[in-house]
Amino acid sequence: xxxxxxxxxxxxxxxxxxxxxxxxxxxxxxxxxxxxxxxxxxxxxxxxxxxxxxxxxxxxxxxxxxxxxxxxxxxxxxxxxxxxxxxxxxxxxxxxxxxxxxxxxxxxxxxxxxxxxxxxxxxxxxxxxxxxxxxxxxxxxxxxxxxxxxxxxxxxxxxxxxxxxxxxxxxxxxxxxxxxxxxxxxxxxxxxxxxxxxxxxxxxxxxxxxxxxxxxxxxxxxxxxxxxxxxxxxxxxxxxxxxxxxxxxxxxxxxxxxxxxxxxxxxxxxxxxxxxxxxxxxxxxxxxxxxxxxxxxxxxxxxxxxxxxxxxxx
Amino acid sequence: xxxxxxxxxxxxxxxxxxxxxxxxxxxxxxxxxxxxxxxxxxxxxxxxxxxxxxxxxxxxxxxxxxxxxxxxxxxxxxxxxxxxxxx
Numbered sequence: 215x216x217x218x219x220x221x222x223x224x225x226x227x228x229x230x231x232x233x234x235x236x237x238x239x240x241x242x243x244x245x246x247x248x249x250x251x252x253x254x255x256x257x258x259x260x261x262x263x264x265x266x267x268x269x270x271x272x273x274x275x276x277x278x279x280x281x282x283x284x285x286x287x288x289x290x291x292x293x294x295x296x297x298x299x300x301x302x303x304x305x306x307x308x309x310x311x312x313x314x315x316x317x318x319x320x321x322x323x324x325x326x327x328x329x330x331x332x333x334x335x336x337x338x339x340x341x342x343x344x345x346x347x348x349x350x351x352x353x354x355x356x357x358x359x360x361x362x363x364x365x366x367x368x369x370x371x372x373x374x375x376x377x378x379x380x381x382x383x384x385x386x387x388x389x390x391x392x393x394x395x396x397x398x399x400x401x402x403x404x405x406x407x408x409x410x411x412x413x414x415x416x417x418x419x420x421x422x423x424x425x426x427x428x429x430x431x432x433x434x435x436x437x438x439x440x441x442x443x444x445x446x447x448x449x450x451x452x453x454x455x456x457x458x459x460x461x462x463x464x465x466x467x468x469x470x471x472x473x474x475x476x477x478x479x480x481x482x483x484x485x486x487x488x489x490x491x492x493x494x495x496x497x498x499x500x501x502x503x504x505x506x507x508x509x510x511x512x513x514x515x516x517x518x519x520x521x522x523x524x525x526x527x528x
Numbered sequence: 529x530x531x532x533x534x535x536x537x538x539x540x541x542x543x544x545x546x547x548x549x550x551x552x553x554x555x556x557x558x559x560x561x562x563x564x565x566x567x568x569x570x571x572x573x574x575x576x577x578x579x580x581x582x583x584x585x586x587x588x589x590x591x592x593x594x595x596x597x598x599x600x601x602x603x604x605x606x607x608x609x610x611x612x613x614x615x
Contacts, residue, residue, distance in 0.1 A: 355580075357571040374573035375555070396576035413580045421575045427544070 242325035268300035275335030372451035559595030
């Protein structure tokens with residue numbers, strides 16, 4: 215994984231903007247953020263330094279700032295010099311609170327970046343944890359194509375040349391949206407949530423044999439693309455193999471494991487003349503039905519079983 | 529499985545044309561072949577995948593092939609990259 219530095223909070227391409235303002239300590243911007251965790255430094259300011267998580271991101275809310283305000287000059291000197299004797303990562307003050315001069319002097323001297331946020335502490339922490347979780351999320355790069363089909367994130371996989379990009383193009387033409395072609399960066403945001411996106415450079419480009427590289431956003435417009443999408447099903451495209459048994463019923467749910475998360479999975483055999491995009495559309499809609507508890511194959515099976523039971527008794 | 533490392537020395541890195549040369553050669557072989565940079569894997573048979581690695585001059589690249597013709601292909605690709613795509 216790439217190294218993440220404090221600089222990320224104020225600059226960097228493709229980052230999620232936390233709307234932080236750098237106020238002091240610019241010299242420490244290249245410190246590495248090793249842990250995606252925060253600390254409220256109240257106890258440390260009060261002089262209790264056992265278990266002080268100095269290498270976490272320090273968040274100063276109204277409690278901390280009020281405490282600092284009531285300190286006398288001598289107390290401040292003592293508190294701050296103790297506090298800054300640790301190799302602090304960075305401090306964030308919420309409510310746009312500007313710390314006192316002495317604090318800022320220490321920060322400059324020790325190269326500890328000080329940021330201000332307009333937000334209230336709880337709101338800020340909620341947002342911040344969300345962003346940090348995403349940055350520190352486990353990730354993997356897959357050779358696949360991700361398309362949003364009727365709101366279902368469909369990951370198309372299969373060997374090169376099987377027609378993933380062509381299928382994606384046809385789906386785009388039918389009004390669906392491309393997330394990434396040929397290279398999908400998948401992040402495990404939560405124990406049950408896989409988020410897929412394209413790489414920054416390749417964004418919304420697609421390679422079609424015979425034409426070359428085209429920019430989908432430029433050709434089909436903004437409605438044909440989206441930046442990220444939750445992966446809800448995996449479709450493996452493979453050359454039709456007459457010796458292989460393909461699923462004819464859809465009674466058994468198969469799962470595909472990505473970063474230890476199980477995703478519903480089907481295999482679609484490709485053969486000239488077979489309309490793959492419409493099969494994918496149907497699979498996506500079927501997946502949506504399954505999600506709300508309707509399983510067509512199982513329901514038909516139940517119906518037939520019931521019919522056999524009643525008719526068979528006559 | 530065959531795996532070899534190579535350092536990319538071309539000044540312009542692996543941009544569209546060199547990527548195409550890699551893909552074109554890889555397509556001739558039935559084996560699976562991956563380019564790996566900073567633990568990110570890319571299918572060497574896909575232009576977009578190769579371009580997505582953003583390989584710049586000085587990047588360390590691992591080429592890993594698995595299947596029929598693996599040794600031949602890896603050696604060819606290593607040679608291609610070492611000779612700065614002037615083969």
